[in-house]
Amino acid sequence: MNPMALVKLKPLFEKFRENHPRIPQFMHTAASGIEDGGAIDIKVTNAAGQKIEASIKLNADDIELFDTLRKVLSEAGDQM
Template sequence: MNFNPMALMELQKKFNTFRQDHPRVQPFFQAVKDSSMEVGTIIDMKVTTPDGVEKQCNIKITQNDIDTFKTLMSMNGMPQ
């Protein structure tokens, strides 16, 4: 798998902007990682649009999900 270094740099820049715009997200994921990331944990997601339309789903965490999450965390320089 080949990655474009410029695209990765742009992704890092966008992710840094996201973290600045939403400062509570990283601490939330850090807390979840520390206490809740185990096989069988359920993550429930809900999105509400400005006009009030709601969409919701949930996933049951697998070992693959945990491994992927850890990889993403390490790519961003977050402690594991």
């Protein structure tokens, strides 16, 4: 992964947090519930009201991915 890509993401993420201030706390709380056998349900509704939904049942490989991603993002945040 290009470290400069993470640097470019920082101001975009900060703007996202300004626009949606409750999301970071939600993500933090939700992350504590990610476990093998759990599920992540995603629903997107476009401006016309059309919906697309997915449900992902989590397994051990998924948990490893999320744990690694959390660690990488935490370390990147410390360096920015």
